[in-house]
Amino acid sequence: MKSVLRITVNGRAREDAVAANALLLDYLRDGLGLTGTKQGCDGGECGACTVLVDGRPRLACCTLAHSVADGTVETIEGLAHNGRLSRLQRAFHEHLGTQCGYCTPGMIMAAEGLLRTEPRPDRDTIRTALAGNLCRCTGYVKILDSVEAAVQAGEEAA
Amino acid sequence: MQETATASPTVKETLIGQRVRKPDAPDKATGKTRYINDMVLPQMLIGKVLFAGRPHARIVRIDTGAAQKLPGVHAVLTGKDVAELRFGFVRDNVALKDKVRCEHDEIAAVAAETEEIACRALELIEVEYEDLPGVFSPEAGAREDAPQIHDRFPGNKSLAFEFRHGDLAAAEAASELIVDNVFRPHHVTHCCMGTSCAIADFDHNGKLTIWTQTQYPYNYKMDLAPALGIHPGDIRVIQPPVGGAFGSKLDVYPYEPIAALLARKTGRPVKVMYSREEEFKASPTRQAAIIHMRTGCTRDGVLTFRTADVLLDNGAYTSWGPTIPVIMMRTTSGHYRVPVVDFKAQAIYTNNPYAGSFRGYGNVQTTWATAQQMDMLAEMVDIDPLEFHLKNAQRSGEVTPQRSFLRECALVECLETAATASDYSRKRKEYAALRDAPGRYKKGIGLASSIHNAGGAKIHKSDGIGTILKMDDYARVTVITGASEIGQGIDAVITLIVAEELGVPLEHVTLVNNDSDVAPWDVGVHASRTTFIAGNGTRRAARKAKAQILNAAAKMLEESPEDLDLRAGSVVRNTDGAALIKLERVLRQMHFQAEPELVMVTDYYEPKSEPEGAAHVSDHSAAYSHAVHIAEITVDTLTGEIKVDKVTVAQDVGRVINRMGLEGQIEGGLAIGLGYALSEDMRIENGMLKNACFRDYKLITAPEMPPLDLHFIESHCAEGPYGAKGISELPTIVIAPAIANALYNATGVRIFDPPMSPEKVARAIFERCAPAGSGAVEPRLAGTAA
Numbered sequence: 001m002k003s004v005l006r007i008t009v010n011g012r013a014r015e016d017a018v019a020a021n022a023l024l025l026d027y028l029r030d031g032l033g034l035t036g037t038k039q040g041c042d043g044g045e046c047g048a049c050t051v052l053v054d055g056r057p058r059l060a061c062c063t064l065a066h067s068v069a070d071g072t073v074e075t076i077e078g079l080a081h082n083g084r085l086s087r088l089q090r091a092f093h094e095h096l097g098t099q100c101g102y103c104t105p106g107m108i109m110a111a112e113g114l115l116r117t118e119p120r121p122d123r124d125t126i127r128t129a130l131a132g133n134l135c136r137c138t139g140y141v142k143i144l145d146s147v148e149a150a151v152q153a154g155e156e157a158a
Numbered sequence: 159m160q161e162t163a164t165a166s167p168t169v170k171e172t173l174i175g176q177r178v179r180k181p182d183a184p185d186k187a188t189g190k191t192r193y194i195n196d197m198v199l200p201q202m203l204i205g206k207v208l209f210a211g212r213p214h215a216r217i218v219r220i221d222t223g224a225a226q227k228l229p230g231v232h233a234v235l236t237g238k239d240v241a242e243l244r245f246g247f248v249r250d251n252v253a254l255k256d257k258v259r260c261e262h263d264e265i266a267a268v269a270a271e272t273e274e275i276a277c278r279a280l281e282l283i284e285v286e287y288e289d290l291p292g293v294f295s296p297e298a299g300a301r302e303d304a305p306q307i308h309d310r311f312p313g314n315k316s317l318a319f320e321f322r323h324g325d326l327a328a329a330e331a332a333s334e335l336i337v338d339n340v341f342r343p344h345h346v347t348h349c350c351m352g353t354s355c356a357i358a359d360f361d362h363n364g365k366l367t368i369w370t371q372t373q374y375p376y377n378y379k380m381d382l383a384p385a386l387g388i389h390p391g392d393i394r395v396i397q398p399p400v401g402g403a404f405g406s407k408l409d410v411y412p413y414e415p416i417a418a419l420l421a422r423k424t425g426r427p428v429k430v431m432y433s434r435e436e437e438f439k440a441s442p443t444r445q446a447a448i449i450h451m452r453t454g455c456t457r458d459g460v461l462t463f464r465t466a467d468v469l470l471d472n473g474a475y476t477s478w479g480p481t482i483p484v485i486m487m488r489t490t491s492g493h494y495r496v497p498v499v500d501f502k503a504q505a506i507y508t509n510n511p512y513a514g515s516f517r518g519y520g521n522v523q524t525t526w527a528t529a530q531q532m533d534m535l536a537e538m539v540d541i542d543p544l545e546f547h548l549k550n551a552q553r554s555g556e557v558t559p560q561r562s563f564l565r566e567c568a569l570v571e572c573l574e575t576a577a578t579a580s581d582y583s584r585k586r587k588e589y590a591a592l593r594d595a596p597g598r599y600k601k602g603i604g605l606a607s608s609i610h611n612a613g614g615a616k617i618h619k620s621d622g623i624g625t626i627l628k629m630d631d632y633a634r635v636t637v638i639t640g641a642s643e644i645g646q647g648i649d650a651v652i653t654l655i656v657a658e659e660l661g662v663p664l665e666h667v668t669l670v671n672n673d674s675d676v677a678p679w680d681v682g683v684h685a686s687r688t689t690f691i692a693g694n695g696t697r698r699a700a701r702k703a704k705a706q707i708l709n710a711a712a713k714m715l716e717e718s719p720e721d722l723d724l725r726a727g728s729v730v731r732n733t734d735g736a737a738l739i740k741l742e743r744v745l746r747q748m749h750f751q752a753e754p755e756l757v758m759v760t761d762y763y764e765p766k767s768e769p770e771g772a773a774h775v776s777d778h779s780a781a782y783s784h785a786v787h788i789a790e791i792t793v794d795t796l797t798g799e800i801k802v803d804k805v806t807v808a809q810d811v812g813r814v815i816n817r818m819g820l821e822g823q824i825e826g827g828l829a830i831g832l833g834y835a836l837s838e839d840m841r842i843e844n845g846m847l848k849n850a851c852f853r854d855y856k857l858i859t860a861p862e863m864p865p866l867d868l869h870f871i872e873s874h875c876a877e878g879p880y881g882a883k884g885i886s887e888l889p890t891i892v893i894a895p896a897i898a899n900a901l902y903n904a905t906g907v908r909i910f911d912p913p914m915s916p917e918k919v920a921r922a923i924f925e926r927c928a929p930a931g932s933g934a935v936e937p938r939l940a941g942t943a944a
Binding site for chain 2: 029034035036037038039040041042045046048075076077079080085088089090092093094095096097098099100101102103104105108124126127128130131132133134135136137138139140141142143144
């Protein structure tokens with residue numbers, strides 16, 4: 001049974017007919033073609049589907065689309081502005097935060113959520129914030145380096 | 159990029175050893191990269207597989223009538239449709255089964271318009287099974303009265319391997335000290351973040367296009383064809399970006415022919431993609447083994463012999479898992495100077511999940527045993543393990559009993575570097591002395607090393623690579639290469655090498671490496687070979703292009719080609735670095751002159767290694783390498799939890815090419831090894847996997863990753879590109895026994911069956927402190943069953 005979902009995705013207000021049982025993940029990927037948000041597990045275990053809902057990290061695979069009605073959703077596709085990568089995205093490029101890259105969107109969105117509430121986290125705070133995001137390629141070292149570099153870049157810009 | 163109109167540096171700046179970014183990272187970091195899992199084709203159907211869900215059974219009856227009639231279902235296939243299309247290493251597998259031999263056996267498959275309809279159709283398929291007694295360990299499978307799993311393989315015997323060298327009886331007699339243990343490396347799995355996926359589509363000439371995650375696109379055609387009854391030449395392999403591979407995509411697995419069979423049946427593209435639960439159950443594992451190893455040495459600490467008697471849990475079918483003895487025997491015979499060797503291995507069919515290749519292939523399991531026995535012998539000889547290792551370490555130019563020629567060997571340097579950097583010898587003594595002092599937390603330090611092929615491994619007829627390099631009128635370079643990218647970063651390495659040779663900006667190099675109809679042969683991403691083999695291929699192709707350009711430029715400039723070079727987008731004079739003409743102008747003049755020429759070169763590189771051969775006496779890799787890990791840990795003796803505080807790594811990398819990529823490979827490889835050592839464990843009970851999710855199958859997470867101190871030893875491999883060796887497997891291989899040796903140093907206990915989980919460690923510590931009969935009661939955490 002579909003009903004109208006009013007929602008803002010990556011800054012654009014939308015009204016879409018969405019099934020009552022549709023997951024936010026499927027709405028984003030299959031409905032809007034925002035395939036940057038990844039499915040890595042069967043429910044809340046890997047963090048690959050992390051998006052921001054009203055500015056806070058949320059697992060899109062454990063969230064009903066209608067449960068965030070009238071809310072604001074940001075995905076990895078929404079971070080770059082006018083083709084310019086965000087400081088986190090740039091840092092993941094410059095510091096090899098991404099190898100196969102499948103976990104990268106979730107990692108960056110989880111880190112983005114952290115930096116919005118805590119702009120100057122130390123390495124241990126970053127580790128803890130990313131503890132729910134699995135990566136099989138990097139051993140996390142360069143992911144942490146990347147987030148630290150983005151923090152540094154933010155301080156320099158400020 | 160600096161504009162250099164008149165003068166370039168007279169000394170050429172090299173990119174070799176610099177930190178180069180991965181060219182695909184911006185798209186990956188913005189969500190733009192379209193992985194195979196994200197792909198949708200027009201008219202595409204979704205394929206789903208019905209798994210048996212029982213380990214061993216006869217299929218009495220299958221009724222697909224109701225599923226066929228469900229609206230939206232386009233095809234339902236069962237074993238009857240494909241019974242004769244056998245595939246696999248020993249042709250023991252088939253896409254859809256006529257008998258159940260393991261939990262994830264594929265019994266039927268459907269293609270439907272949506273995933274929801276496909277799943278509903280699976281529920282409508284009725285299957286009647288007659289369960290059979292199962293075989294759940296290789297020991298049980300080897301018994302005379304064991305149930306038979308395959309009619310064609312009596313006694314459940316799969317592959318067997320043997321290697322002998324020297325007079326064992328004499329060596330044993332000369333050994334004053336012998337260690338003798340049984341090690342049981344367990345089942346773990348790859349856990350690629352992107353689950354297994356294939357999309358198949360036939361054209362009307364009968365040619366199959368398959369979008370796949372494969373990491374060996376050319377032999378993949380040969381292996382897939384028999385499962386479909388078509389010619390390998392009629393398969394086009396396209397490799398979209400993948401969410402990891404780590405060896406798991408080095409064979410054909412049934413979901414791939416199933417996608418193709420459904421596509422042929424329906425005439426439409428069909429996508430099969432696993433859920434995470436299916437991925438855990440139906441993708442390959444690391445090979446589990448029982449290794450009975452004995453090592454001897456003299457009272458002076460000189461190794462005398464090593465034997466390994468290995469029993470492999472083949473699982474239900476034969477993929478790359480049971481072929482690991484090819485590498486196991488190299489470690490048994492070549493990990494330190496071992497004059498006498500006796501190795502044998504037998505794989506036994508069981509009703510367990512079956513193993514494929516996995517980063518560290520065979521050597522993770524073997525080094526778990528050899529590196530612990532080195533530590534045990536050092537203690538028996540009563541010398542510092544570092545000294546014991548140094549005493550038995552090979553030097554450059556030595557040859558192992560299997561004829562691995564260690565041309566450039568940096569084992570001694572690796573040992574000394576890691577030991578000095580970590581203050582190993584002092585800490586080891588200090589921690590051992592505190593072992594039985596009061597206190598809940600104990601510190602330990604452990605050293606382990608290993609040897610691995612670092613220039614491919616000639617287990618196929620060819621270990622080579624084809625490369626095509628072309629340049630356009632604007633000096634943009636396209637490299638068309640067989641080298642697959644699975645996240646490891648060969649894109650950055652190839653880009654770096656082209657920029658180094660042709661003096662073009664990194665951003666001006668494009669890679670085409672994902673279409674078997676376009677790119678030439680390569681044997682695949684495995685055996686720590688790609689930087690070595692593809693690096694050489696790229697360099698050779700680039701140098702051919704460079705020679706062509708400099709010859710043409712020399713004519714234009716009336717100079718001698720030997721006096722010219724390519725730097726910063728220009729042809730320069732060698733002596734003073736003066737830029738004489740822009741490279742793109744030279745290319746355009748070459749193209750449009752009276753006798754026009756284009757720069758488009760080809761190269762085929764075959765490394766100077768010898769085929770493995772049935773006797774296993776051959777120099778089968780173009781290079782070999784060593785790594786040493788020193789792990790520092792804290793053990794909670796009450797809970798058994800091991801915290802890894804720091805790992806010092808010294809690895810012979812030949813020469814650093816892309817420093818950032820090298821670090822990333824070592825960090826990531828080591829993390830996989832840490833999971834193997836500490837937490838990852840497939841709980842298989844009577845053939846059924848009990849923990850098919852990340853909640854119950856514990857990967858290392860960011861907070862558990864210890865600080866690493868990396869040291870790159872440059873042994874300058876003569877055959878390697880710029881001196882480089884392959885590097886990516888050793889980090890996964892060495893860490894587990896380093897932690898095991900640290901655990902011994904801290905607590906005096908040894909674990910022979912990984913992972914070193916808190917339960918096992920706590921129990922071992924308890925048993926050491928309170929031997930049976932002492933009356934002590936083992937502590938139990940509240941809520942756990944006895």
